[in-house]
Amino acid sequence: MQSIIQLFTRYGTFLLFLLLEAACFILIVKYNGEQKEIFISSSNRISAGILQRYDKFTSYLNLDDRMRKMQEENARLVAELESLKSFYANQESFPDSIGQFQTIPAKVFNKSTFGNNNWFTLDRGSNHGVREGMGVINDKGVVGIVRKTSENFSLVMSVLHRDMRISGAIKNKSSHGLLRWKDSDPRILDLEFIPRHVALELGDTIQTSGFSNIFPQDIMIGTVLYREVPQGQNFYQVKVELAYDFFDVDYVYIIDNLTGAEVVRLEESISQ
Amino acid sequence: MNPGNLAQQITRFMVLLLFQVLILKRMSMGWGEVAYWNILLYPLFILWLPVRTNPLIMLLLAFVLGLSIDMFYDSPGIHASALVFTAFVRPLVLNWMEPREGYNLNAAPSRALFGLTGFLQYAAIMMGVHLFFYFSVDAFTFVYIADILLKTFFSFVLSMAFIAMVTLIFSPSK
Numbered sequence: 001m002q003s004i005i006q007l008f009t010r011y012g013t014f015l016l017f018l019l020l021e022a023a024c025f026i027l028i029v030k031y032n033g034e035q036k037e038i039f040i041s042s043s044n045r046i047s048a049g050i051l052q053r054y055d056k057f058t059s060y061l062n063l064d065d066r067m068r069k070m071q072e073e074n075a076r077l078v079a080e081l082e083s084l085k086s087f088y089a090n091q092e093s094f095p096d097s098i099g100q101f102q103t104i105p106a107k108v109f110n111k112s113t114f115g116n117n118n119w120f121t122l123d124r125g126s127n128h129g130v131r132e133g134m135g136v137i138n139d140k141g142v143v144g145i146v147r148k149t150s151e152n153f154s155l156v157m158s159v160l161h162r163d164m165r166i167s168g169a170i171k172n173k174s175s176h177g178l179l180r181w182k183d184s185d186p187r188i189l190d191l192e193f194i195p196r197h198v199a200l201e202l203g204d205t206i207q208t209s210g211f212s213n214i215f216p217q218d219i220m221i222g223t224v225l226y227r228e229v230p231q232g233q234n235f236y237q238v239k240v241e242l243a244y245d246f247f248d249v250d251y252v253y254i255i256d257n258l259t260g261a262e263v264v265r266l267e268e269s270i271s272q
Numbered sequence: 273m274n275p276g277n278l279a280q281q282i283t284r285f286m287v288l289l290l291f292q293v294l295i296l297k298r299m300s301m302g303w304g305e306v307a308y309w310n311i312l313l314y315p316l317f318i319l320w321l322p323v324r325t326n327p328l329i330m331l332l333l334a335f336v337l338g339l340s341i342d343m344f345y346d347s348p349g350i351h352a353s354a355l356v357f358t359a360f361v362r363p364l365v366l367n368w369m370e371p372r373e374g375y376n377l378n379a380a381p382s383r384a385l386f387g388l389t390g391f392l393q394y395a396a397i398m399m400g401v402h403l404f405f406y407f408s409v410d411a412f413t414f415v416y417i418a419d420i421l422l423k424t425f426f427s428f429v430l431s432m433a434f435i436a437m438v439t440l441i442f443s444p445s446k
Contacts (some may be wrong), residue, residue: 013327027349
């Protein structure tokens, strides 16, 4: 006993240092693990409250800019609607109009685009119908996937997260691959598993494939920046430049796939 | 520690925390296309603590402040581990910088104690240690060492600019 006390008075600082560092590293490892069951995150009550209030305040400062963005988006949608109208005017029957996808508009009020594993916090949660696994997009392209929800908030794993996998297809070419963020550059994704026989060109558009139940088909992701078939390989090495700057993400849409659960049930029934 | 001093420390804690998470955090994200910097000012809380602060208390304070910062940065443990390390290193740095006649009983590292250059030198060592540790833990592997050093460098320059400003504005020379 005596010697333990002696040990502590002599090396107490160092022991406490080790103890606190150990606690920190447990937090770090746990948070980066599979389950994000951790209390300290921005969707907990205190910090979310403060951040949201502050965000409300600062959002007045750039209302003008945001309104212009909204207007641009509206203008594009109106144009699209008009062209669709004239297209369907010549058709004999309308397609099945039961929408497969619904969207929940939400606002990003906390984000990181700096580290290796990036997250967004949205001001919509399970009370508004947000569930884990829903896709998140904005008018320019794919943003991420909802990984955790509380009553009023949800945490979205960004496309710029080391664990993120998105199924991506090449526009107008029948081939698709897997998108991952491997670089440190927050504008570049890797597209894997594109076979070498595909005529892939620089500048080709990469969109969502629609195979994953999370995102609808043909949502913009980016353009091909670099493509090369390494010696003796069957697959391309492809770098994709993201369609937009992740610092700019503010208003987003959460995608609710109404038939997604049915598809999953069907697929699971076979694997059993 | 007398009550007036305690109130001062609590105010510092709150002001640095809020300034960091509400203002500096946004500046780290908002400028330019590739953000390679993260301006950190909150280590000033540890830097400013009186020289004779009990090291155990200092470590605990660093842990609490770091975790509070982490709560807003969505990075549990990363800021905390860096700040605990910084607090652990501080006595060694202070020991090395000790004036020949030793420290006064109530001395705290400041412009008045070290002079402007001396204080910035002290801050530079501490911030260098803090930022390098922070970005290393953030990457969690030394595979990205070039990346870590680059981020540390840019963040260091900007953070030091802020510290110099704060020192010139708020810290009396006598």
